[in-house]
Each structure stands twice: as C-alpha cells, then as structure tokens.
Amino acid sequence: xxxxxxxxxxxxxxxxxxxxxxxxRYAMRIEALAELLDEKDIVSAxxxxxxxxxxxxxxxxNGAAIVARAWTDPAFKTQLMNDPQSVLDEMEIRLEHDPGxxxxxxxPDLHHVVVCTxxxxxxxxxxxxxPDWYKSLAYRxxxxxxxxxxxxxxxxxxxxxxxxxxxxxxxxxxxxxLPVRPxxxxxxxxxxxxxxxxxxxxxxxxxxxxx
Amino acid sequence: xxxxxxxxxxxxxxxxxxxMDTVRDPVGGHYRTPxxxxxxxxxxxxxxxxxxxxxxxxxxxxxxxxxxLYRVLFDQSDLWGSRYTGPAGDRLEIEIYDHxxxxx
Numbered sequence: 001x002x003x004x005x006x007x008x009x010x011x012x013x014x015x016x017x018x019x020x021x022x023x024x025r026y027a028m029r030i031e032a033l034a035e036l037l038d039e040k041d042i043v044s045a046x047x048x049x050x051x052x053x054x055x056x057x058x059x060x061x062n063g064a065a066i067v068a069r070a071w072t073d074p075a076f077k078t079q080l081m082n083d084p085q086s087v088l089d090e091m092e093i094r095l096e097h098d099p100g101x102x103x104x105x106x107x108p109d110l111h112h113v114v115v116c117t118x119x120x121x122x123x124x125x126x127x128x129x130x131p132d133w134y135k136s137l138a139y140r141x142x143x144x145x146x147x148x149x150x151x152x153x154x155x156x157x158x159x160x161x162x163x164x165x166x167x168x169x170x171x172x173x174x175x176x177x178l179p180v181r182p183x184x185x186x187x188x189x190x191x192x193x194x195x196x197x198x199x200x201x202x203x204x205x206x207x208x209x210x211x
Numbered sequence: 212x213x214x215x216x217x218x219x220x221x222x223x224x225x226x227x228x229x230x231m232d233t234v235r236d237p238v239g240g241h242y243r244t245p246x247x248x249x250x251x252x253x254x255x256x257x258x259x260x261x262x263x264x265x266x267x268x269x270x271x272x273x274x275x276x277x278x279x280l281y282r283v284l285f286d287q288s289d290l291w292g293s294r295y296t297g298p299a300g301d302r303l304e305i306e307i308y309d310h311x312x313x314x315x
Contacts, residue, residue, distance in 0.1 A: 100259065117245045144247065144290075148297050163300045166287075171243050171306035172262045172280055 059128040062093060063176055064197035066126070068190045071181045080178070081105060093125045101126075104167060104204070105178045111158050112177050113151060113204035115143045116169045123174040127202055134203065143205075144168065154205040167204075177204040185211050216261045216277035217309055225255045227283060228315035229307060241269035244311045252315045253285040256304060264308065279309040 023031070037043040066087065070077040080087050084101040088094070101123065104112035116122065117140045122130040133139050143150045147164045151157075158164050169175050179201045185193060188211060200206040221227060231250045243265050258281055263274025287301040295301070 118243065144303060145294060160298050164297060166303040168305040170245065173259060173306055
C-alpha cells in the first residue's frame with residue numbers, strides 16, 4: 001500500500017450509516033496493530049481496555065489529595081519530599097514507564113512551574129490526562145522565556161520578590177508542584193483543602209483556589 | 212543493579228557547561244537536551260542516579276551503559292540575555308545526562 005493511497009472504506013452516499021464504515025488512516029493502523037498484538041499474545045485486548053480505563057479514571061484528585069494531606073500532616077510531608085515513591089506505592093499509583101517522581105515545594109520565596117519543552121512528559125497517574133495547552137507549542141516555547149507572563153495569563157501575578165523557577169521535565173523524572181497552603185484555611189478538613197487544589201496549581205501555572 | 216553504567220562525574224554545586232555538539236550520535240535525531248540549553252553554563256542541583264540512555268534506546272538499542280542524570284540550574288539571564296524581562300533571581304532547572312555535560 002503506497003503512503004498516499006486513500007484507504008478509507010468505499011461507502012454508499014445514500015447509506016445513513018456510511019460514516020461509521022469510514023476509518024481514518026490512523027484508526028485503521030491502530031486497529032490492525034491491536035489485533036496483531038492480541039493474536040500474537042503480546043498484549044491482550046483486555047489489557048489494552050484496562051489500561052484505557054485506568055488512564056480515563058486518573059484525575060488531578062490523586063495529586064490534590066496528596067497535597068492536602070501534606071499540608072495537614074507534617075510526617076507525611078517529610079515522607080513525600082524525601083521518598084515520594086513510597087507514597088505512590090502506598091496509594092498503589094504507578095507512574096507510566098516507571099519514571100521517578102520529584103515534588104517541587106513552593107514557598108513564600110519560590111514558585112515552580114513545570115513544562116516539557118521536548119514533548120509532553122506529565123505525571124498522568126497523579127494528574128490525569130494533560131490539558132491540550134500543556135502540549136501546545138505556544139506553552140512549551142513561551143513558559144521557559146516568559147514564565148511570569150504565562151502564569152499571569154492563568155490568573156496569578158507572581159510577586160517580584162518571589163523567584164520563579166521553570167522546571168523543564170524532559171527526561172526520566174516527573175514533577176508535581178506542592179503549592180503553598182492558602183491563607184484562611186486553618187480550620188478546613190483535608191477533604192475541603194483538596195477541593196482548593198486545582199490541576200493548574202499542581203503544574204504551577206496558578207495557585208490553589210481561595211477558601 | 213548489574214547493568215554497566217558510566218561513573219558519576221559531577222556532584223551538587225559543581226559548575227557545568229552543556230555541550231554544543233552531539234557527542235553521541237549513532238543514528239541521530241532523538242536528543243533529550245533541548246537546543247536552548249546548549250552551550251550554556253549552570254550548576255548541578257541534584258544527581259538523580261543513572262538511566263539507560265534514551266538517545267540510544269530510541270533506535271532499538273538497550274541504552275547501555277547507563278548514563279548518570281543530573282538536575283542543573285541556570286540563571287534565566289544566562290539563557291536568554293536581555294530577552295528575559297523578569298527579576299534577576301529567576302532560574303530554570305532541567306535534567307541533563309552526563310554525556311552532555313563538561314566541567315565549567
């Protein structure tokens with residue numbers, strides 16, 4: 001089959017179900033690959049489906065729960081900073097391809113923001129699927145050279161006295177930001193706190209919601 | 212870990228420079244060191260252990276010997292000069308494999 005050949009299935013213009021019979025080039029390729037993997041007992045259709053469900057179930061709530069616990073439990077925070085892998089193990093969260101995890105702790109003097117300039121490295125099991133903007137060329141190009149403008153566009157102006165540190169996640173480590181606990185949350189429960197922790201605050205393009 | 216690995220050359224606090232050239236180029240193309248960081252000077256902030264070299268793995272190799280990986284901190288003004296308009300203390304941190312670094 002030549003590369004430029006149109007491989008969409010022939011369809012009848014009058015057939016109302018015709019669209020369902022037309023697969024894109026890539027969809028056909030993926031289907032063929034999945035069938036081959038199954039046939040050759042490399043990966044079963046069931047395993048592929050399980051993996052897709054796992055991916056879809058992952059949401060930033062995993063990361064938010066970790067942050068809320070770190071804010072309220074000093075021993076847990078120490079464990080999280082020193083040995084984040086042990087926290088993942090206890091929560092039975094496995095990062096894809098098993099890269100290491102590093103927690104970037106924001107302080108009143110330091111604000112981290114994460115990017116992957118080379119591709120779209122992202123701790124999916126902790127934060128769910130990456131937002132489209134995280135993978136966009138615009139974000140990847142701009143946040144390394146004008147991080148303050150980018151963060152400001154997400155709704156937070158980092159004070160001049162606070163260092164902005166861009167962390168380019170391009171190799172074998174995945175990163176999650178541990179934001180500063182918002183003021184006025186002293187009496188809140190872990191669950192209430194977790195609701196303030198947004199996905200964007202775990203990437204560092206914003207701070208958690210105010211109570 | 213019995214896999215062969217390159218000995219770690221740098222420690223936190225060491226001044227390093229990122230190589231401009233591609234020092235290990237068996238087939239070419241898949242680099243994990245972005246262009247904006249090449250030729251720049253920074254300071255090692257953390258040694259992360261060693262990993263199979265992804266620049267070899269991308270082409271079907273086993274990536275051995277494993278390459279030490281470091282986190283390296285750069286001053287934004289050293290990366291971008293006058294293009295960087297934020298305060299002087301702003302920095303950028305990135306992971307760089309040993310074979311891309313030399314002492315500075």
